[in-house]
Amino acid sequence: MNTIGQSFANLISAASLTNLKDLGVVLFLVLVIGVGTIIYYFYIKSFRPKHNNPENNKRTINRRNFLVGVFVLALSGLIAQFLLPLLELLKKGTVITGGISPGQETPPKIANVADVPPDSQVSFVLRRNPDGSPGQHPAILIHLPKDKAAVAGKEFVAYSAICTHLGCIVGYKSEEDMIFCPCHAGYFDPTNGKVISGPPKKPLPEVKLRIDENGDIYAEGWV
């Protein structure tokens, strides 16, 4: 009973003024396809393949060029109506990346100071690339050993993990106290990200860090 009442209410709301356009379109669809199907029915009923009717040929032969014109125009109009929306879509369509709008960004927590012993690294992902575009950018957090920390003036540093040469992922090598790219043996200085040796030319972009009173480390963005 409930479903019947509901469908009745739906019918009433479908007929209301705001939906009149939708209703009109549906009527149009039903009319155009219904009438066409009826004509199609009569058309197939009167197919007589073995019977060439010269009368009918006479009826249409004078308009032959006109009908060819109609055919060609309809086809070209059709193609235009496919292309116009398709080109618009391909030209103006955008893709969502990351699914996070710039307004809601919160700096991600990387780790706690206690979890990262000296001379070790932690990998994390930033929601923005160094050029400011949204994306997923891998990065590394490094707890510098004492001598390096004295040079850098801070214990924790973080850099982009994407090698500036060809985009391999770099890592911290504790035996040599250097950031190392395994692809083409590029070495970076962990205190400032500059190139020491190897094919890379540009330094690694540095990540701005913030350590709160609990010892949690946050990535604030790019320096």
Add this chain to the structure above:
Amino acid sequence: MQKAGSEESCIKKFVRWLIDRTGASDFTKTIIPRHALHPMYSFGGLASLMFFLLAFTGIIQLMFYVPAFGEENIAYESVRHFTESVPYGFVVRGIHSYAATLMILLSMLHFLRVYFTGAYAKPRELTYVVGIVAGLLSIASAFLGYSLRMDHISVEAIRIGQSLILQLPGGEWLYSLIFGSGSFDEVIPRFLAFHIGVAGLLAIILLLHFYMIHAHHISPPYDDSESEPTIPFYPNFLLTELAVAVVAIGALVTFSAVFPPELGFKFVFGKELPVGQPEWYLMAMYALIKTGIDPVLAGIVIPSIGLLILVIMPWVDPLHSRHPMNRRIATTYGLIFVGEYIMLFLYGQLTPGEQIPLLNALLLAIAVALVMGYVGFRLTSKPVPPKKTQKQRSDGASSYAVRVLLRNVWWIAGLLLISAFVLCGLGVLNHLSENYYDAAMLFGSSIILMGWSLFVAKIGLVDAKYLT
């Protein structure tokens, strides 16, 4: 007149050259028996048209879909963004969604036509089996496809799929093959790949199906009436197909502009969501699962047995005659199968989010089987003799409607084309002012009218001599 005539013969020469060199002369010599013009015979062709539309709109959506879950359900957001913010995104997704539903509906109707008219009779048994495989693949692809939206319906579908796989023998192994670790971040890219892969497989199976139809021709009339005159496939039938395809595409565009495709609630971990209902073609299976019997039995074993009997029917059915009223086994079983399917569909549809008591379902199933079995038995109790004579109109009396159509064909076609171009112009105006919904609606209506003007012009151009 002279000039126009020589121009046309030039085009004709080129077309003949093209047909000859592409080796398509085999196809152009194909003939279509008149009984195959009945709308009943159009379901299969329309279903394959839907497949082409699905491939086309699918490729466009692939450029905009982000197959990732992340923290915020990125896949859902990308679908919503495509539907709401990309120009004509709603039309592309609407066509994809409605065409998928229509393809399955039309395949089912096509199956019923083939089954009940006994078109699977020798030598077409394998065409029939390959067709059933294609139907199953299209349902699988549709299931994978609607799981990609990542709304509450998709999540329910994935969950049911996962638990079904896990309960199979060797389920753990199969589960890790299909779902990876099972987290959405791994399931979504896999489902996207499987969705496209199954669709590609379906394309190959369909080509096989078409090849077999071409090799064996369309089945003769089921009532054993005498062989009838035929019409050429090229250009008469091919142009009819073209016009009908254009009308169908226009209708789909208009419909998806007026009723943009649905998108359920966004799934996020820890948020209460209504229980999703599966799509209608899976509802019967879902209702079986809801009765609480073993899910493997309900979801896989029982439907497989029901289907397997349909598959072996060409070899079980004695087929003394192809008329449905002369084939007691096939007709009775077919009616019972359709009855049970519709009963389960309705039961599932009317009890959303509730369990179905097993006893009720069992009693209803037995009742439906008894009623449909009785109907089938009664329908097949009197053999129908083969129809020897065909009703032919005498040469003098021609159909009034067709005579009127032929006499006025030029202005009907012209008027249809002019109104189509008026609608198209309005559409362009809306398009330029970035009013995409109205533009799509007007373009769709215009495409429908252009389809009909193609059809009318085609009647005047190539069909006139075949009409009484």
